[in-house]
Amino acid sequence: MFPFKMALNASTLFPFHLDVRQQVQIAAEAGYEGIELWMRDIEKYLADGGNLQDLKRYGDDLGIAIVNAISFFTWADAEATARKQGLVQAEKEMHLLAQLGCPAIAAPPFGNVEHVTLDDMAACFAQLVEIGHSTGVEPYLEFWGRARQLSTLSDALSVALQSGLPDVKILLDPYHMYTGGSAVNNLAYLKGRNIGIVHANDYPAVPDRATIQDKDRVFPGDGIAPAAEIARLLDQAGYHEYLSLELFIADFGDQTALDVAKLGLSKSKQAFSVEESRTSG
Structure with a gap:
């Protein structure tokens, strides 16, 4: 049983150099229900004369x-000016996304965060969420396994708790859990309402954890990630929203964009399936 909805992160299609309309078209043709777009592609679409209402339609x-x-954007940067600029950028982008009907934006620990405490980061995130409330677009707190700060699920839970906000949503990613050393069973501490979106990917045993890079990610089920256990814990938490296929493979050989999207959908549904006899969370 597959109790989730599937989205396609546009990064998976980067080798094909598609514009946002083409990305949306491929996702639809392949059978996905949703798509994650990259702001840089949206901005290029606008620079080329595109219209957000047309794209939404x-x-x-x-x-x-x-x-x-x-x-x-540098929402939690140690330097005040960079942090302010990051919030300005975030607000601008949120207004654009609101016109697209996009409900959320990822908020990873981008910038100079090495010496920012988790408490200070929590205060910064509360500011970011306040901007989100004014625009109707919600920031999803994302941890990066290789970040100098906010590198684990435990860090993200701490930021969420210390922010003083009742409903922080965290972006989960098996690759970042692996590279940062987050224990998969820590997912048991989450409720579905506190999960924004889950990236679907896998990683091989080689290169090892210390040297693996984004480009080494593989299709779900092709690596060593405990996808079935992750799916079970998500299901028990009551999360039945989107898994989004996010790969950074540089070359798919002679496969077309549609081939890749269809393969990713099939492999994701197989890898993240849940046994019928699951226990409800």
Whole structure:
């Protein structure tokens, strides 16, 4: 049983150099229900004369929801000016996403965060969420396994708790859990309402944890990630929203973008399936 919805992160299609409309089209043709777009692609679309209302309508017509956006802004930078600029950028991008009907934006620990305490980061995140409330777009707190700060699920839980906010949503990613050393069973501490979106990916045993890079990610089920256990814990937590296929493979050989998208959908559903006899959370 597959108790989730599937989205396609546009990063998976980067080798094909598609514009956002083409990305949305491929996701729809392959059978996905949603898509995660990258702000840089949205901004290029606008610079080339595109219209956000047209893009929203195009997605609606194809039955594809724009479920989240990937961006990089310095919301928790140690330097006050950079932090302020990051919040300005975030607000601008959130206003654009609101016009697309996109409900969320990723908030990873981008910038100079090495000496920022988790308590200070929590205060910064509360500011970011306040901006989100004013725009109607919610930041998803994302941890990066190789970040100098906010590198584990435990860190993210601490930031969420210390923020004083009742409903922080965390972006989960098996690759970042692996590289940062987050224990998979820590997912048991989450409730579905506190999970924003889950990236679907896998990683091989070689290169090892210390040297593996984003480009080494593989399709779900092709590596050593405990995908079935992750799926079981998500299901028990009551999370039945989107898994989003996020790969950074540089070359897919002679496969087309549609081939890759269809393969990723099939492999994700197989790897993250849950046994019928699961225990409800």
